[in-house]
Amino acid sequence: xxxxxxxxxxxxxxxxxxxxxxxxxxxxxxxxxxxxxxxxxxxxxxxxxxxxxxxxxxxxxxxxxxxxxxxxxxxxxxxxxxxxxxxxxxxxxxxxxxxxxxxxxxxxxxxxxxxxxxxxxxxxxxxxxxxxxxxxxxxxxxxxxxxxxxxxxxxxxxxxxxxxxxxxxxxxxxxxxxxxxxxxxxxxxxxxxxx
Amino acid sequence: xxxxxxxxxxxxxxxxxxxxxxxxxxxxxxxxxxxxxxxxxxxxxxxxxxxxxxxxxxxxxxxxxxxxxxxxxxxxxxxxxxxxxxxxxxxxxxxxxxxxxxxxxxxxxxxxxxxxxxxxxxxxxxxxxxxxxxxxxxxxxxxxxxxxxxxxxxxxxxxxxxxxxxxxxxxxxxxxxxxxxxxxxxxxxxxxxxx
DNA sequence: ATGGGTTTATGATTTGCCTCATAAAATAAG
DNA sequence: CTTATTTTATGAGGCAAATCATAAACCCAT
Numbered sequence: 001x002x003x004x005x006x007x008x009x010x011x012x013x014x015x016x017x018x019x020x021x022x023x024x025x026x027x028x029x030x031x032x033x034x035x036x037x038x039x040x041x042x043x044x045x046x047x048x049x050x051x052x053x054x055x056x057x058x059x060x061x062x063x064x065x066x067x068x069x070x071x072x073x074x075x076x077x078x079x080x081x082x083x084x085x086x087x088x089x090x091x092x093x094x095x096x097x098x099x100x101x102x103x104x105x106x107x108x109x110x111x112x113x114x115x116x117x118x119x120x121x122x123x124x125x126x127x128x129x130x131x132x133x134x135x136x137x138x139x140x141x142x143x144x145x146x147x148x149x150x151x152x153x154x155x156x157x158x159x160x161x162x163x164x165x166x167x168x169x170x171x172x173x174x175x176x177x178x179x180x181x182x183x184x185x186x187x188x189x190x191x192x193x194x195x
Numbered sequence: 196x197x198x199x200x201x202x203x204x205x206x207x208x209x210x211x212x213x214x215x216x217x218x219x220x221x222x223x224x225x226x227x228x229x230x231x232x233x234x235x236x237x238x239x240x241x242x243x244x245x246x247x248x249x250x251x252x253x254x255x256x257x258x259x260x261x262x263x264x265x266x267x268x269x270x271x272x273x274x275x276x277x278x279x280x281x282x283x284x285x286x287x288x289x290x291x292x293x294x295x296x297x298x299x300x301x302x303x304x305x306x307x308x309x310x311x312x313x314x315x316x317x318x319x320x321x322x323x324x325x326x327x328x329x330x331x332x333x334x335x336x337x338x339x340x341x342x343x344x345x346x347x348x349x350x351x352x353x354x355x356x357x358x359x360x361x362x363x364x365x366x367x368x369x370x371x372x373x374x375x376x377x378x379x380x381x382x383x384x385x386x387x388x389x390x
Numbered sequence: 391a392t393g394g395g396t397t398t399a400t401g402a403t404t405t406g407c408c409t410c411a412t413a414a415a416a417t418a419a420g
Numbered sequence: 421c422t423t424a425t426t427t428t429a430t431g432a433g434g435c436a437a438a439t440c441a442t443a444a445a446c447c448c449a450t
Contacts, residue, residue: 045323045324047325067309067316069309070309073313100298103298109305110304110308111266113305113312114263115262117262117308117315118266120312121272125240125271125272127322127323131436132437158398159398160396168437168438170397170398172436174400175437354427363408364407364408364409366409366429366430367408369428373429
């Protein structure tokens with residue numbers, strides 16, 4: 001997360017995206033840095049049969065789609081606004097200027113990438129060698145670590161979203177979650193909310 | 196890749212690892228930066244039943260296991276030397292000094308992370324929404340991009356390695372590769388070598 | 391409240407990949 | 421050149437998760 005003031009200083013614009021509006025299209029070139037001011041964005045892949053895989057969900061203050069900016073390759077996934085969203089949008093060249101001028105921001109940026117990498121390595125591991133329930137727990141542990149506090153952790157995810165994040169089908173997730181609840185591994189506070 | 200001279204200047208040591216020697220253990224803290232001088236290293240996960248998933252294979256000049264150094268979390272996978280390997284080993288604090296002192300190296304470092312992220316996003320997409328043959332082609336395309344030239348691309352990977360990199364079983368890969376060869380999508384120059 | 395849309399739930403069936411078993415090639419080692 | 425080891429090959433069978441179908445529960449706007 002780069003401060004809004006700094007972004008604006010380097011010429012960032014503020015863009016609005018309606019819910020369901022596509023912000024980034026897979027296989028397109030990467031020309032801009034995006035950071036969420038308020039809202040929610042997901043990056044996803046879709047195959048021909050309409051099966052979706054969600055690479056990540058991003059909230060206030062988070063950026064997304066940075067790797068292709070640095071590596072000069074095409075976007076491996078698309079981004080869509082989940083809710084009405086306000087975004088900072090900064091050109092690639094301006095972002096580079098900003099990073100060069102501000103080493104401490106640069107470091108933060110690199111750290112954010114490192115975290116993302118960790119997440120992907122974790123999910124890859126889960127998908128490749130662990131069964132459905134384990135994957136769900138791993139996802140929740142990760143999110144807890146990212147967004148939660150010691151005492152309480154709440155995150156709103158539908159079972160469909162969990163499925164899309166862990167490469168499974170809704171029905172499978174529903175059954176697995178139910179089993180985990182019975183085993184006491186997981187607790188549902190109310191609809192969609194985990195502790 | 197950071198130049199060996201620079202690494203040594205900051206106090207890096209050169210370590211030798213025999214084939215099959217573990218260099219990094221999953222879930223351990225990250226204290227060192229590793230870069231291959233000569234040799235081959237793979238990062239992998241193993242589940243209880245012995246099923247393996249290979250997060251990446253690294254060759255001369257490449258570094259591995261950096262994310263936990265920056266993000267301060269545990270290694271999500273283990274690293275093992277595939278062949279006898281010489282490594283530069285540099286402490287976390289010294290690496291940070293090096294990066295702060297050398298912004299252009301810092302940038303290269305960040306770009307390497309970005310590429311890794313791209314690879315993981317790609318493999319995740321493949322594993323989640325694409326069938327075996329497609330995954331294999333995606334892997335080969337990626338490697339071609341990374342190591343190949345226009346005219347010729349050769350990379351030595353056994354079918355077992357392809358399986359471990361794409362989260363499948365050997366038998367599945369063997370059958371898929373055979374099919375792809377028949378369809379002309381893939382060409383085997385000789386054993387283990389793809390064009 | 392009431393109706394429409396989303397989310398959760400659950401059973402029946404199918405299927406793609408894994409698993410198991412066994413053997414033939416290919417490569418390496420002595 | 422012979423033997424040992426690794427890699428490739430192939431069939432048969434099993435199984436976990438996907439798919440399909442249908443319905444109940446829940447949420448939300450009017």
